[in-house]
Amino acid sequence: MLKLCKGCGVLLQDSFKDEPGYTVSLSMDYCFNCFSLLHYGKDNSKREIINNVTISKKSVIFLVVNILEFNYLLQFDYKSVIKGHKTILLINKIDLLPPKTNLDKLSQNILNKLSDENIIDVILLSSLNKSDLDNLASYIISSNYKEISLVGFENSGKTTIFKFLTSDKYSLSINKSGLTKNNVSGYFDDVQVTDTVGLTKVNSVYQYFNYETYKTLIPLHQINPKIYRLKKDETLFVEKLFIITNFHETELSLVFFTNNYIIFHKTNKDKITNNINNELVKGLLIDSTFVDSKFYKTVPDIKYEIMLADVGLLHIQSPFSFTISHNKGLNVQLYEALFK
Numbered sequence: 001m002l003k004l005c006k007g008c009g010v011l012l013q014d015s016f017k018d019e020p021g022y023t024v025s026l027s028m029d030y031c032f033n034c035f036s037l038l039h040y041g042k043d044n045s046k047r048e049i050i051n052n053v054t055i056s057k058k059s060v061i062f063l064v065v066n067i068l069e070f071n072y073l074l075q076f077d078y079k080s081v082i083k084g085h086k087t088i089l090l091i092n093k094i095d096l097l098p099p100k101t102n103l104d105k106l107s108q109n110i111l112n113k114l115s116d117e118n119i120i121d122v123i124l125l126s127s128l129n130k131s132d133l134d135n136l137a138s139y140i141i142s143s144n145y146k147e148i149s150l151v152g153f154e155n156s157g158k159t160t161i162f163k164f165l166t167s168d169k170y171s172l173s174i175n176k177s178g179l180t181k182n183n184v185s186g187y188f189d190d191v192q193v194t195d196t197v198g199l200t201k202v203n204s205v206y207q208y209f210n211y212e213t214y215k216t217l218i219p220l221h222q223i224n225p226k227i228y229r230l231k232k233d234e235t236l237f238v239e240k241l242f243i244i245t246n247f248h249e250t251e252l253s254l255v256f257f258t259n260n261y262i263i264f265h266k267t268n269k270d271k272i273t274n275n276i277n278n279e280l281v282k283g284l285l286i287d288s289t290f291v292d293s294k295f296y297k298t299v300p301d302i303k304y305e306i307m308l309a310d311v312g313l314l315h316i317q318s319p320f321s322f323t324i325s326h327n328k329g330l331n332v333q334l335y336e337a338l339f340k
Protein backbone atom coordinates (compact mmCIF):
# COMPACT_ATOMS: atom_id res chain seq x y z
CA MET A 1 0.00 0.00 0.00
CA LEU A 2 1.38 3.43 -0.94
CA LYS A 3 1.27 5.95 1.84
CA LEU A 4 2.44 9.55 1.85
CA CYS A 5 4.03 11.36 4.76
CA LYS A 6 1.43 13.73 6.17
CA GLY A 7 4.08 16.31 6.96
CA CYS A 8 5.89 16.77 3.66
CA GLY A 9 3.93 14.62 1.18
CA VAL A 10 6.83 12.31 0.31
CA LEU A 11 6.23 8.57 -0.25
CA LEU A 12 6.83 6.65 2.99
CA GLN A 13 9.23 3.70 2.89
CA ASP A 14 10.79 1.53 5.61
CA SER A 15 13.75 0.10 3.67
CA PHE A 16 16.39 2.80 3.13
CA LYS A 17 17.37 4.82 6.17
CA ASP A 18 19.20 7.55 4.25
CA GLU A 19 16.59 8.04 1.54
CA PRO A 20 13.60 10.41 1.64
CA GLY A 21 10.42 9.11 3.22
CA TYR A 22 12.12 6.67 5.59
CA THR A 23 10.07 5.62 8.57
CA VAL A 24 10.58 2.84 11.10
CA SER A 25 7.07 1.62 10.54
CA LEU A 26 4.64 2.27 7.68
CA SER A 27 1.90 2.68 10.26
CA MET A 28 3.41 6.10 11.12
CA ASP A 29 1.87 9.34 9.81
CA TYR A 30 5.24 11.05 9.32
CA CYS A 31 8.56 10.19 7.76
CA PHE A 32 11.47 10.09 10.18
CA ASN A 33 12.64 13.55 9.14
CA CYS A 34 9.28 15.26 9.68
CA PHE A 35 8.90 13.41 12.96
CA SER A 36 12.24 14.66 14.28
CA LEU A 37 11.54 18.16 12.94
CA LEU A 38 8.18 18.21 14.68
CA HIS A 39 9.29 16.77 18.01
CA TYR A 40 12.95 17.70 18.31
CA GLY A 41 13.35 20.67 15.93
CA LYS A 42 16.02 18.73 14.07
CA ASP A 43 16.33 18.39 10.34
CA ASN A 44 18.47 16.06 8.26
CA SER A 45 16.86 16.28 4.85
CA LYS A 46 18.68 17.32 1.67
CA ARG A 47 17.71 20.55 -0.03
CA GLU A 48 16.38 20.21 -3.56
CA ILE A 49 16.15 23.06 -6.06
CA ILE A 50 12.58 23.64 -7.27
CA ASN A 51 11.98 26.18 -10.05
CA ASN A 52 8.56 25.12 -11.13
CA VAL A 53 5.56 23.38 -9.66
CA THR A 54 2.71 21.33 -11.00
CA ILE A 55 -0.49 23.35 -11.07
CA SER A 56 -3.72 21.96 -12.44
CA LYS A 57 -4.95 23.83 -15.53
CA LYS A 58 -8.24 24.99 -14.02
CA SER A 59 -6.68 26.19 -10.81
CA VAL A 60 -6.73 29.81 -9.72
CA ILE A 61 -3.36 30.67 -8.21
CA PHE A 62 -2.92 32.33 -4.85
CA LEU A 63 0.67 33.47 -5.12
CA VAL A 64 1.99 33.76 -1.57
CA VAL A 65 4.95 36.07 -0.99
CA ASN A 66 6.64 37.20 2.19
CA ILE A 67 6.47 41.01 2.23
CA LEU A 68 10.23 41.16 2.76
CA GLU A 69 10.71 39.18 -0.46
CA PHE A 70 8.43 41.12 -2.79
CA ASN A 71 11.28 42.79 -4.69
CA TYR A 72 12.94 39.41 -4.99
CA LEU A 73 9.75 37.97 -6.52
CA LEU A 74 9.82 40.64 -9.22
CA GLN A 75 13.26 39.61 -10.34
CA PHE A 76 12.28 35.91 -10.27
CA ASP A 77 10.56 34.47 -13.33
CA TYR A 78 7.16 34.33 -11.58
CA LYS A 79 5.37 35.17 -14.83
CA SER A 80 6.12 31.77 -16.30
CA VAL A 81 4.83 30.11 -13.12
CA ILE A 82 1.43 31.88 -13.20
CA LYS A 83 1.08 31.99 -16.98
CA GLY A 84 -2.47 31.12 -18.05
CA HIS A 85 -3.82 31.19 -14.49
CA LYS A 86 -5.99 33.82 -12.92
CA THR A 87 -3.81 34.90 -9.99
CA ILE A 88 -4.33 36.63 -6.67
CA LEU A 89 -1.18 37.93 -5.02
CA LEU A 90 -1.14 37.30 -1.27
CA ILE A 91 1.43 39.55 0.36
CA ASN A 92 1.99 37.64 3.58
CA LYS A 93 3.74 38.22 6.92
CA ILE A 94 2.83 41.90 7.15
CA ASP A 95 2.92 41.45 10.94
CA LEU A 96 6.72 41.53 10.53
CA LEU A 97 6.59 45.20 9.60
CA PRO A 98 6.94 47.85 12.30
CA PRO A 99 3.53 49.12 13.47
CA LYS A 100 4.06 52.55 11.97
CA THR A 101 4.32 51.22 8.41
CA ASN A 102 1.91 52.96 6.07
CA LEU A 103 0.09 49.99 4.54
CA ASP A 104 -1.90 52.06 2.03
CA LYS A 105 1.28 53.49 0.62
CA LEU A 106 2.80 50.04 0.63
CA SER A 107 -0.14 48.58 -1.37
CA GLN A 108 0.16 51.42 -3.84
CA ASN A 109 3.88 50.80 -4.32
CA ILE A 110 3.22 47.12 -4.86
CA LEU A 111 0.52 47.79 -7.45
CA ASN A 112 2.80 50.23 -9.27
CA LYS A 113 5.50 47.61 -9.58
CA LEU A 114 3.27 44.81 -10.90
CA SER A 115 2.79 44.31 -14.59
CA ASP A 116 1.09 41.03 -15.29
CA GLU A 117 -2.43 40.74 -16.64
CA ASN A 118 -2.92 37.41 -14.80
CA ILE A 119 -2.81 39.15 -11.42
CA ILE A 120 -6.34 40.33 -10.71
CA ASP A 121 -6.05 41.22 -7.04
CA VAL A 122 -3.52 41.95 -4.31
CA ILE A 123 -4.27 41.12 -0.66
CA LEU A 124 -2.05 42.06 2.27
CA LEU A 125 -2.31 39.73 5.24
CA SER A 126 -0.65 37.99 8.11
CA SER A 127 -1.48 34.32 8.13
CA LEU A 128 -0.84 34.32 11.87
CA ASN A 129 -3.77 36.71 12.27
CA LYS A 130 -7.15 34.97 12.59
CA SER A 131 -9.20 37.87 11.25
CA ASP A 132 -6.95 38.21 8.17
CA LEU A 133 -7.47 34.50 7.53
CA ASP A 134 -11.24 34.83 8.02
CA ASN A 135 -11.27 37.67 5.49
CA LEU A 136 -9.32 35.54 3.05
CA ALA A 137 -11.80 32.69 3.55
CA SER A 138 -14.74 35.03 2.81
CA TYR A 139 -12.93 36.35 -0.25
CA ILE A 140 -12.50 32.81 -1.59
CA ILE A 141 -16.14 31.89 -0.93
CA SER A 142 -17.46 35.04 -2.59
CA SER A 143 -15.24 34.51 -5.65
CA ASN A 144 -16.90 31.17 -6.45
CA TYR A 145 -13.62 29.51 -7.36
CA LYS A 146 -13.76 25.74 -7.54
CA GLU A 147 -10.05 25.02 -7.43
CA ILE A 148 -7.22 27.07 -5.98
CA SER A 149 -3.48 26.46 -5.58
CA LEU A 150 -1.20 28.08 -3.04
CA VAL A 151 2.04 28.79 -4.86
CA GLY A 152 5.18 30.64 -3.76
CA PHE A 153 8.67 30.53 -2.36
CA GLU A 154 9.67 28.19 0.41
CA ASN A 155 8.76 29.54 3.84
CA SER A 156 6.30 32.15 2.53
CA GLY A 157 3.40 30.74 4.56
CA LYS A 158 1.57 28.51 2.05
CA THR A 159 1.12 25.58 4.42
CA THR A 160 -0.05 27.85 7.25
CA ILE A 161 -2.83 29.15 4.98
CA PHE A 162 -3.57 25.66 3.67
CA LYS A 163 -3.98 24.29 7.18
CA PHE A 164 -6.36 27.06 8.12
CA LEU A 165 -8.52 26.65 5.03
CA THR A 166 -8.69 22.86 5.00
CA SER A 167 -8.44 22.24 8.76
CA ASP A 168 -5.57 19.89 7.93
CA LYS A 169 -3.95 18.81 11.19
CA TYR A 170 -0.92 17.02 9.85
CA SER A 171 0.98 19.19 7.33
CA LEU A 172 3.97 20.88 8.87
CA SER A 173 4.24 24.67 8.79
CA ILE A 174 7.67 25.33 10.22
CA ASN A 175 10.31 27.93 9.33
CA LYS A 176 12.14 25.22 7.44
CA SER A 177 12.85 25.68 3.74
CA GLY A 178 11.74 23.14 1.15
CA LEU A 179 9.64 21.20 3.63
CA THR A 180 6.65 20.36 1.44
CA LYS A 181 7.93 17.77 -1.04
CA ASN A 182 4.72 16.95 -2.93
CA ASN A 183 1.55 18.86 -3.62
CA VAL A 184 -1.09 18.17 -0.97
CA SER A 185 -4.80 18.79 -1.56
CA GLY A 186 -7.79 19.25 0.69
CA TYR A 187 -11.18 20.93 0.73
CA PHE A 188 -12.40 24.24 2.02
CA ASP A 189 -16.17 24.17 1.69
CA ASP A 190 -16.50 22.81 -1.85
CA VAL A 191 -13.33 24.50 -3.06
CA GLN A 192 -10.39 22.21 -3.75
CA VAL A 193 -7.24 23.72 -2.22
CA THR A 194 -3.74 22.55 -3.14
CA ASP A 195 -0.62 23.35 -1.16
CA THR A 196 2.25 23.19 -3.63
CA VAL A 197 5.97 22.55 -3.25
CA GLY A 198 7.83 25.76 -2.41
CA LEU A 199 9.86 27.46 -5.14
CA THR A 200 13.54 27.62 -4.21
CA LYS A 201 15.14 30.94 -3.44
CA VAL A 202 18.62 30.84 -4.88
CA ASN A 203 21.60 32.11 -2.91
CA SER A 204 19.58 32.20 0.27
CA VAL A 205 20.80 31.41 3.77
CA TYR A 206 18.88 28.14 3.44
CA GLN A 207 21.49 27.06 0.94
CA TYR A 208 24.55 27.79 3.07
CA PHE A 209 23.54 27.01 6.59
CA ASN A 210 21.79 24.18 8.28
CA TYR A 211 18.32 24.52 9.72
CA GLU A 212 19.56 25.08 13.29
CA THR A 213 21.59 28.08 12.13
CA TYR A 214 19.30 29.75 9.63
CA LYS A 215 16.25 29.60 11.86
CA THR A 216 18.10 32.03 14.15
CA LEU A 217 18.79 34.42 11.27
CA ILE A 218 15.41 34.93 9.58
CA PRO A 219 12.73 37.35 10.89
CA LEU A 220 9.91 35.58 12.73
CA HIS A 221 8.20 38.33 14.72
CA GLN A 222 7.48 42.02 14.42
CA ILE A 223 10.65 43.87 13.58
CA ASN A 224 12.04 46.72 15.66
CA PRO A 225 14.13 48.62 13.12
CA LYS A 226 17.67 49.25 14.33
CA ILE A 227 19.61 52.35 13.34
CA TYR A 228 23.39 52.49 13.01
CA ARG A 229 25.49 55.42 11.91
CA LEU A 230 28.86 54.90 10.34
CA LYS A 231 31.49 57.61 10.07
CA LYS A 232 34.14 57.49 7.38
CA ASP A 233 36.16 54.27 7.58
CA GLU A 234 33.88 52.70 10.12
CA THR A 235 32.64 49.16 9.59
CA LEU A 236 29.60 47.30 10.82
CA PHE A 237 29.35 43.55 11.09
CA VAL A 238 25.84 42.14 10.77
CA GLU A 239 26.09 38.77 12.49
CA LYS A 240 29.02 37.14 10.77
CA LEU A 241 27.39 37.53 7.43
CA PHE A 242 27.59 41.09 6.13
CA ILE A 243 30.37 43.63 6.58
CA ILE A 244 29.42 47.21 5.70
CA THR A 245 32.07 49.91 5.40
CA ASN A 246 31.60 53.63 4.82
CA PHE A 247 34.29 55.20 2.63
CA HIS A 248 32.55 58.54 2.33
CA GLU A 249 33.11 61.72 4.36
CA THR A 250 29.36 61.90 5.00
CA GLU A 251 28.04 59.89 7.91
CA LEU A 252 26.08 56.87 6.71
CA SER A 253 22.75 56.18 8.35
CA LEU A 254 21.59 52.56 8.16
CA VAL A 255 18.18 51.26 9.19
CA PHE A 256 17.98 47.49 9.56
CA PHE A 257 14.78 45.46 9.34
CA THR A 258 16.04 42.16 10.67
CA ASN A 259 15.06 39.84 13.45
CA ASN A 260 15.57 41.41 16.85
CA TYR A 261 18.30 38.99 17.91
CA ILE A 262 20.69 39.67 15.05
CA ILE A 263 24.06 40.75 16.45
CA PHE A 264 25.65 43.96 15.20
CA HIS A 265 29.25 44.88 15.85
CA LYS A 266 30.83 48.21 14.96
CA THR A 267 34.55 48.56 14.43
CA ASN A 268 37.12 50.38 12.32
CA LYS A 269 37.82 49.15 8.80
CA ASP A 270 41.46 48.43 9.66
CA LYS A 271 40.27 45.77 12.06
CA ILE A 272 38.23 43.85 9.53
CA THR A 273 40.86 41.26 8.68
CA ASN A 274 41.27 40.46 12.32
CA ASN A 275 37.56 40.13 12.74
CA ILE A 276 37.13 38.01 9.64
CA ASN A 277 39.70 35.59 10.99
CA ASN A 278 37.86 35.46 14.29
CA GLU A 279 34.59 34.88 12.53
CA LEU A 280 36.17 32.15 10.45
CA VAL A 281 37.09 30.38 13.62
CA LYS A 282 33.43 30.46 14.66
CA GLY A 283 32.67 29.00 11.27
CA LEU A 284 29.92 31.16 9.84
CA LEU A 285 31.80 32.97 7.12
CA ILE A 286 32.47 30.28 4.58
CA ASP A 287 36.03 31.24 3.67
CA SER A 288 37.84 34.58 3.43
CA THR A 289 38.67 33.89 -0.21
CA PHE A 290 34.97 33.42 -0.85
CA VAL A 291 33.97 36.91 0.12
CA ASP A 292 32.05 39.07 -2.36
CA SER A 293 32.55 42.80 -2.04
CA LYS A 294 30.40 45.30 -3.80
CA PHE A 295 30.64 49.05 -3.88
CA TYR A 296 27.32 50.95 -3.81
CA LYS A 297 26.98 54.54 -4.98
CA THR A 298 23.61 56.02 -5.82
CA VAL A 299 21.67 59.06 -6.96
CA PRO A 300 20.42 61.58 -4.36
CA ASP A 301 17.00 61.78 -2.72
CA ILE A 302 15.90 58.20 -3.22
CA LYS A 303 15.34 55.78 -0.40
CA TYR A 304 16.95 52.47 -1.17
CA GLU A 305 16.39 49.01 0.17
CA ILE A 306 19.11 46.42 0.23
CA MET A 307 18.01 42.83 0.57
CA LEU A 308 20.44 41.06 2.87
CA ALA A 309 19.54 37.59 1.62
CA ASP A 310 16.83 36.17 3.94
CA VAL A 311 18.15 38.00 6.96
CA GLY A 312 16.11 41.10 6.18
CA LEU A 313 16.27 44.54 4.63
CA LEU A 314 18.50 47.54 5.04
CA HIS A 315 17.11 50.99 4.27
CA ILE A 316 19.44 53.79 3.24
CA GLN A 317 18.75 57.33 2.20
CA SER A 318 21.13 58.35 -0.59
CA PRO A 319 23.58 59.80 -1.47
CA PHE A 320 26.04 57.30 -0.14
CA SER A 321 28.98 55.20 -1.16
CA PHE A 322 29.93 52.15 0.81
CA THR A 323 30.79 48.50 0.39
CA ILE A 324 29.09 45.36 1.58
CA SER A 325 31.13 42.19 1.86
CA HIS A 326 29.51 38.85 2.41
CA ASN A 327 29.79 35.17 1.61
CA LYS A 328 30.06 34.71 -2.11
CA GLY A 329 26.71 33.75 -3.52
CA LEU A 330 24.50 35.18 -0.78
CA ASN A 331 21.79 37.19 -2.43
CA VAL A 332 22.39 40.89 -1.74
CA GLN A 333 20.50 43.28 -4.02
CA LEU A 334 19.77 46.98 -4.20
CA TYR A 335 16.19 48.10 -4.92
CA GLU A 336 14.14 51.22 -4.48
CA ALA A 337 12.56 50.93 -1.01
CA LEU A 338 9.07 49.41 -0.92
CA PHE A 339 7.97 50.97 2.36
CA LYS A 340 9.10 53.71 4.67
Ligand SMILES: Nc1nc2c(ncn2[C@@H]2O[C@H](COP(=O)(O)OP(=O)(O)O)[C@@H](O)[C@H]2O)c(=O)[nH]1
Pocket residue numbers: 092093094095096125126127128129152153154155156157158159160161172173174175176177178179180198219220221222
Ligand atom coordinates in the same frame (compact mmCIF):
# COMPACT_ATOMS: atom_id res chain seq x y z
N1 LIG B 1 5.50 36.27 11.22
C1 LIG B 1 4.81 35.48 10.40
N2 LIG B 1 5.19 34.20 10.25
C2 LIG B 1 4.48 33.43 9.41
C3 LIG B 1 3.33 33.91 8.70
N3 LIG B 1 2.86 32.90 7.94
C4 LIG B 1 3.65 31.83 8.17
N4 LIG B 1 4.63 32.15 9.05
C5 LIG B 1 5.70 31.28 9.56
O1 LIG B 1 6.60 31.07 8.49
C6 LIG B 1 7.14 29.74 8.55
C7 LIG B 1 6.88 29.06 7.23
O2 LIG B 1 5.49 28.85 7.09
P1 LIG B 1 4.91 27.68 6.17
O3 LIG B 1 3.42 27.83 6.17
O4 LIG B 1 5.48 26.36 6.55
O5 LIG B 1 5.50 28.15 4.76
P2 LIG B 1 5.61 27.34 3.38
O6 LIG B 1 7.01 26.82 3.32
O7 LIG B 1 5.34 28.38 2.34
O8 LIG B 1 4.58 26.26 3.41
C8 LIG B 1 6.48 29.08 9.76
O9 LIG B 1 7.36 29.21 10.85
C9 LIG B 1 5.21 29.91 9.95
O10 LIG B 1 4.78 29.91 11.30
C10 LIG B 1 2.94 35.26 8.90
O11 LIG B 1 1.99 35.80 8.35
N5 LIG B 1 3.72 36.00 9.77
Ligand SMILES: [Mg+2]
Pocket residue numbers: 158159172173179180198
Ligand atom coordinates in the same frame (compact mmCIF):
# COMPACT_ATOMS: atom_id res chain seq x y z
MG1 LIG C 1 4.90 24.22 3.08
